[in-house]
Amino acid sequence: MIHAHQLARTFWVDRTPVEAVRGIDLDVAPGEVVAFLGPNGAGKSTTLRMLTTLLAPTGGTAEVAGRDIGADPVAVRRRIGHVGQGNGSFDGLRVHEELYTQARFYGISRRSARARSAELLDQLQLGEQANRDVARLSGGQRRRLDIAMGLVHRPQLLFLDEPSAGLDPQSRSNLWEHIARMRAEDDTTIFLTTHYLDEADSVAERVIVIDDGRIIADGPQDQLKAKVSGDLVTVELVEPADASAAAGIAARLPTAHAVSADGDVVGFRVAEGDTATPAVVRALDAAGIRLRSTRVQRPTLDDVFLSLTGRSLRDSEN
Ligand SMILES: Nc1ncnc2c1ncn2[C@@H]1O[C@H](COP(=O)(O)OP(=O)(O)OP(=O)(O)O)[C@@H](O)[C@H]1O
Incomplete structure (x- = not known):
């Protein structure tokens, strides 16, 4: 559905190149x-704008929904849906009029446009708001309308740029339920960006991480977590004085890395925390080191990012 090869975009700012995508x-x-x-x-x-034909690449090629973004941008646009960060709306229109206008914009007949609008309003639970002025929608309703606008022409591929930005947790989870349902029904391909890593983790089947214009990880999140980061095991000791000896024992476990000792807590990462923990408990016991508790935490996507770049994705957002 998307095939990009060496896609690149350099901007020039005061005669200095900014390699946004490399x-x-x-x-x-x-x-x-x-x-x-x-x-x-x-x-x-920048990548999303190139794939949706809003911005020309300065290098490489891409085929999106079966058409070349450079040679046939109009065909690409007809086949994809794009929900941007702040979608424009036609001032003064009611919800159903806005959807209908969008459908007509895609060349859909009057009758089909009416039917499609009604169907989407129903699917996205906006039926009660159909006659409301768009300006009077809540944030969550507005975002659902944006999604409906992106889906009006039944695209095979939907680009969602920060679909849940600015929504409260309840509206966010509603939104994802809608997206999951539509996807199950229509098998639409979805390519989304989000700043909420927990959301990406639960919604997507695969994550692609870009940093400084380069892709640094690509795969199903479980695979990335196991391969890149591993489980975090923390062991709480009875005696803080044993911490450095305990850390030394943990470091000898196969695949153990990122070993740390802080007060009475020793932490380390390991490929399979559940099997590594009994081994470390036995080794500590044999060394006469007494434990208070052990804990295994599965890695998060942020852990993956931290392992790859040495930075937290969350920190970089602040
Ligand atoms: N029109 C432009 N002119 C010059 N530089 C640009 C332009 N658009 C983007 N850039 C630069 O390209 C780089 C990538 O920007 P881009 O907006 O693609 O990042 P992003 O990952 O989407 O960030 P965010 O999460 O903040 O939206 C940044 O250094 C940005 O300053």
């Missing part, structure tokens, strides 16, 4: 839900 390769299969993640300024929007 030759990325991307392959997204039909029906996949992919979260595209990275810190501020990593190149996410």
